[in-house]
Each structure stands twice: as structure tokens, then as C-alpha cells.
Amino acid sequence: MDALFPALAAGPDDDPRPALRFGERALSYGQLRAAAAALTPRLAGARRVAVWATPTLETAVAVVAALHAGVPAVPLNPRTGPRELTHIVTDSAPDAVLAAPGDELPAPLAHLPRVDVRPEADGNAGRGAPAAGPPVPAHAEPPPVGGAAAEPDPSAPALVVYTSGTTGPPKGAVLPRRALAATLDAVADAWTWTSEDVLVHALPLFHVHGLVLGVLGPLRRGGCLRHLGGFSAEGVARELASGGTMLFGVPTMYHRLAEVLGTDQELRKALTGARLLVSGSAPLPLPDHERITAATGRRVVERYGMTETLMLTSVRAGAEPERPGSVGLPLPGVELRLVLDDGTPVTARDGETIGEVQVRGPNLFTAYLNRPDATAAAFDGDWFRTGDMAVRDPDGSVRLVGRRATDLIKSGGYKIGAGEIENVLLDHPGVREAAVTGEPDADLGERVVAWIVPSDPAAPPTDRELADHVAAQLAPHKRPRVVRTLDALPRNDMGKVMKRALRG
Incomplete structure (x- = not known):
């Protein structure tokens, strides 16, 4: 933890500098240091731990303690539906789940040992306080790094963050410790x-x-x-x-x-x-x-990044972007190029030539957990394919113009895969065919639009019924905001739905 958080590396247990405040609850640096130190021994030896990521002190302390222990943390969205949560827990196989004492955890987490996080109690106990509760059962395999006895290697995994793909269930992006440090130092420089x-x-x-x-x-x-x-x-x-x-x-x-x-x-x-x-x-x-x-x-300063890459570019503090929509220059340590469909790098900085953004640098993830096929497909050599399309202005700044795929929707700050919503819609008895796209929305950026062919054209399911169906299985922000009923979906000769035709 020392290398990631120098301010927590040393100092008096009564260090009064404010660190975290959530509503009326707060921890100083001394209290946070003690709370993390008290929790760390319970995590030593675990392969991974899940964190029930509510917007609370408990989540922050749990992640800091996991990083201190050298144990990768898997943050879980508390609003995730049972199907998606079951997939994430099965795929990541955490040895325990960390949560606030009063949190009611859903069925997919019932089999996991639970570690209650009590920030104020542990934070006030001081350094060296005995850990509350039994340790997490050590995994049969040796952990990637051991406890807090030594600083973990920068390449060791720090977080596994699940991100929606264009089809299928979410994939777990393994973020190494060096990626966290590189990104946070780069944005600190820019801002x-x-x-x-x-x-x-x-x-x-x-x-x-x-x-x-x-x-x-x-x-x-x-x-x-x-x-x-x-x-x-x-x-x-x-x-x-x-x-x-x-x-x-x-x-x-x-x-x-x-x-x-x-x-x-x-x-x-x-x-x-x-x-x-x-x-x-x-x-x-x-x-x-x-x-x-x-x-x-x-x-407002705009920056650009994604789960797999953390931050890639940003407008610098105090700098005016050359034109609206600029996400600024590549951050220190980030190599960025634009590539045409045939793989040819774009050399022009004319603000007009569009290419796919590809990047490399210490800020990148190392793999999709348990998905070597998806990991290999995500890279062009050592360049990560972002799937975002952009132009570069004469000063080198980047302006995004859209996604390569039509199946990824950015709504309300979330990245949403159309495929998983389609799969849930097709589980509804009133839906015979389904396709999902995004369309511009003044509030959300994009809203989720469901195009359905009903099983019974005379009695199609209502918009509210389908929205509730999706929200119950996945997460509320993935529910369709608009439902459009068709006699048939437009398809090409291979039977693939032509979403560009749906978008008009």
C-alpha cells in the first residue's frame, strides 16, 4: 500500500488530516490507516475478494485494505440483477465478500464467507488492534502476492472490474497496480x-x-x-x-x-x-x-478513458479545448494512435480523418479474467483496440466521434452492452425477436431503445413491463427507456439484424 498511497505509508495514528467523508461519517488519515491495518490480516492469503460497493466509507476502507493486503478486489454493483451477479461471482470466484455490517446480501453471494467492515471501530482502535472476526479462508492455491509483509509487484492485479461487452455477459478486466499508479499520476499532472x-x-x-x-x-x-x-x-x-x-x-x-x-x-x-x-x-x-x-x-474539463485502459487523454486544467468535444491530449505515458479499417495508421492531424483509437502504456489492463480469447482479440499486437472512433486536431488533441460497433451504449455514465439486454428481452414470453440500440438523449447522453417483434401482435407487452423485466434481471440503468414494436426486424442475407437500418 505504501507505493500506492504514500500518505498512508507512515505517520502518527492520530494523524488528523481529513481523508474520507461520506455524509456525516468521516475518517482521518490516521483512522483510515488503522482501519485498513486492522482489516488486512483477515484478507491475507485470499486469491480475490468481492466488495459490496455501496457509496459508503465501508467500500473505500475495504478496497484500501485489499490493496494493502495485496489481494485483488472485485467491486460489485449492489443494483445488479441476479443473473448478471451470478455470472460475475462464478467467474471471479472470490474467497469472501466484504460489506457493511447491516447490508443484506443477495442469494448469489450467500455461499461466500462474509467480512463485515467497521471503519470507525477499527479506525479508532489504533494500529496493531486485533482483527475483528475470523480470517478469510486461504485459497488452496498460493495467492499472487502475500499479505502486507512486502510491497506487491507493480504488475500484480489490484482490481477486477467487470465491463459490458457488445454481446454476452460482462468480462472482468484485470487492472494491475501499476495501472492505478500511472493513471492517477498522469491525471494529477494534467489537473x-x-x-x-x-x-x-x-x-x-x-x-x-x-x-x-x-x-x-x-x-x-x-x-x-x-x-x-x-x-x-x-x-x-x-x-x-x-x-x-x-x-x-x-x-x-x-x-x-x-x-x-x-x-x-x-x-x-x-x-x-x-x-x-x-x-x-x-x-x-x-x-x-x-x-x-x-x-x-x-x-468543464473532459477526459477520456475506459475500464480496460483507465485514463487516456484529458484537457489540461486551465487550457481551453480547441473546439467543443475535445477530450484533450494523451496523458503522460500513454501512446495513442488512430488506425483505418485496413490497419493503416492515420498520420494526418487535420480534424477530419477518422480512425479507431488504439493505445498502449502502463495504464492498460493485463487480461480479461478467464478469457484468453477475448484478451487476444482486444489487441493489435501490443496496441489495445478501444473500439472508439476519433479524429486528431493539429495540436494532437483527440475528438471522439462514435463507436466502431453499434452495440455499445453509453447512458448516464454507464457503458451498456446491447447483447445482454437482448438476451433478457428474449426471455420474456411476450417477445419473439428483440434488438437493442442507443439513441441520443439530452439527459443521459444515450438512452436504451428496445425494438421488439411481439409473440402476439394483438397484445404486445407494455413498455413498463419490459423495462421492469430487464431491470430485475440486470440493473436498473440497463432498462429500455423506449420500446418500439415492429412486424419484423431488418436482417441481411446472413440473418444478422441490421441495426443501422433501425437507427434510420
Whole structure:
């Protein structure tokens, strides 16, 4: 843990510097150090541990302790449906699940040993306090790194984060410790992020934006995180007005802030006083950029990354992007190229020639867990194929123009695979055929659209029925927002659905 979090490496147990605050609950650096140290012995020897990733202190302490123990953590979305959760747990095979004492865990986790995380109790006990509860049963195979006795190798896995593909169930991207360090140092350089910064956000903690950037980022810098628990304009205004210096969000959040800026003077004043506003996970629409800048004088900085690569590019703090939609220059250590369909690298920086973004560098994942076929297919030599299409401007900055595939939807900051939604829709007795696409949405970036051929044309299932069906099996953010009924899906000669025809 020392190499990842120098601020936690040494210091008095009563170190009062604020580290984490979730609502009214907080831990200083001394308390966080003690809480992680108390939990670490229970994890030593585990191959992997799952973390029930609620937006709470418990999640942050659990992940820090796992990193301290050299045990990869698998963050779980608490809103994931039983089918998807069963797949993730079966695929990742964690030796235990870490959760807050009062959390009710669903059936797919029932067979796992449970470790209750009590941050305040362990944090107040001081260094060397006995671990509460029995240790996690050691796996029959030796763990990749052992306990906290020695600093794990930078190539050792730190996190396994599940990400939706275009078809089939989610894949677990194995992120090594070096990727976390490389990305966090690179964005710190781009954003002049220091120990004096106080980060405000309300992002979920089961993906890399909220967890890696939003929790581990402040801890690596020696700064402070204030997590809102749930997003609200009032919460953003309150925390920025009381010492917050940076705000992280996704376009949906900034859209909602932009909608009320005209009438909310406290919010407008708070955003104006912030040092840095960062948006990611999907492009921020131009109208929201313009409304926020007009009201506050602040330009929202956009960055670009994905689960497998962490952060790739960013507009630098204080720099004006050359044109709307720029996600800035490649970050330090990131090599980025654009490639044509035939594999020819794009050399032009004319803002017009489109190519697929391919990258390499220390920030990349090492593999998809248990999927050597998918891992091999994701790379062109040692270049990772992102599937994103972009142009480069004369100064080298990157402007994204869309996805290579039509089956990946970015909605409300989430990356959603159409295939898994289609599979669930086809399980509904009222659906004979199904296809899923995305279409532009002012609030979400893209909304999920289901195209169905009903089993009984005279009595098709309702929009609400299908939305609830998907939300119950996968996660609420994957439910279709629009359902369109057809007599037949357009298909080519090979029987493949032509989604471009559906999109019009």
C-alpha cells in the first residue's frame, strides 16, 4: 500500500488530516490507516475478494485494505440483477465478500464467507488492534502476492472490474497496480491535483471513474474526498461552498446542474468558486458546456478513458479545448494512435480523418479474467483496440466521434452492452425477436431503445413491463427507456439484424 498511497505509508495514528467523508461519517488519515491495518490480516492469503460497493466509507476502507493486503478486489454493483451477479461471482470466484455490517446480501453471494467492515471501530482502535472476526479462508492455491509483509509487484492485479461487452455477459478486466499508479499520476499532472485539493463527487464506487479516480485518486495525492452518497444539486453546492475544490461527474449530472443554474444562485456561486470541474464516461453535450460556462465562467474539463485502459487523454486544467468535444491530449505515458479499417495508421492531424483509437502504456489492463480469447482479440499486437472512433486536431488533441460497433451504449455514465439486454428481452414470453440500440438523449447522453417483434401482435407487452423485466434481471440503468414494436426486424442475407437500418 505504501507505493500506492504514500500518505498512508507512515505517520502518527492520530494523524488528523481529513481523508474520507461520506455524509456525516468521516475518517482521518490516521483512522483510515488503522482501519485498513486492522482489516488486512483477515484478507491475507485470499486469491480475490468481492466488495459490496455501496457509496459508503465501508467500500473505500475495504478496497484500501485489499490493496494493502495485496489481494485483488472485485467491486460489485449492489443494483445488479441476479443473473448478471451470478455470472460475475462464478467467474471471479472470490474467497469472501466484504460489506457493511447491516447490508443484506443477495442469494448469489450467500455461499461466500462474509467480512463485515467497521471503519470507525477499527479506525479508532489504533494500529496493531486485533482483527475483528475470523480470517478469510486461504485459497488452496498460493495467492499472487502475500499479505502486507512486502510491497506487491507493480504488475500484480489490484482490481477486477467487470465491463459490458457488445454481446454476452460482462468480462472482468484485470487492472494491475501499476495501472492505478500511472493513471492517477498522469491525471494529477494534467489537473495540477495536489494534497490541498478536496474532491466532491457522487459517483458509484463499482467502476473506475468513481472508485479509482474518485476514491483512490485523493488518497494517492494525500488530499480529501467528500462523497455525497447520492447526487443532488444541493449537495454539490454545499460541499463546493464549504471547501471543495474539484467536482467529478458524468454528463447526466452536469446536465441536471445546467438545468437549474439559472435559478439556483448558491449552485452558481459554488461552481464559480471551484478550481476544476471534470466530466467523463461519455461526451458532454455542447449545450450543457455552454450553459455552465455562461453562468459560471468555468469550462468543464473532459477526459477520456475506459475500464480496460483507465485514463487516456484529458484537457489540461486551465487550457481551453480547441473546439467543443475535445477530450484533450494523451496523458503522460500513454501512446495513442488512430488506425483505418485496413490497419493503416492515420498520420494526418487535420480534424477530419477518422480512425479507431488504439493505445498502449502502463495504464492498460493485463487480461480479461478467464478469457484468453477475448484478451487476444482486444489487441493489435501490443496496441489495445478501444473500439472508439476519433479524429486528431493539429495540436494532437483527440475528438471522439462514435463507436466502431453499434452495440455499445453509453447512458448516464454507464457503458451498456446491447447483447445482454437482448438476451433478457428474449426471455420474456411476450417477445419473439428483440434488438437493442442507443439513441441520443439530452439527459443521459444515450438512452436504451428496445425494438421488439411481439409473440402476439394483438397484445404486445407494455413498455413498463419490459423495462421492469430487464431491470430485475440486470440493473436498473440497463432498462429500455423506449420500446418500439415492429412486424419484423431488418436482417441481411446472413440473418444478422441490421441495426443501422433501425437507427434510420
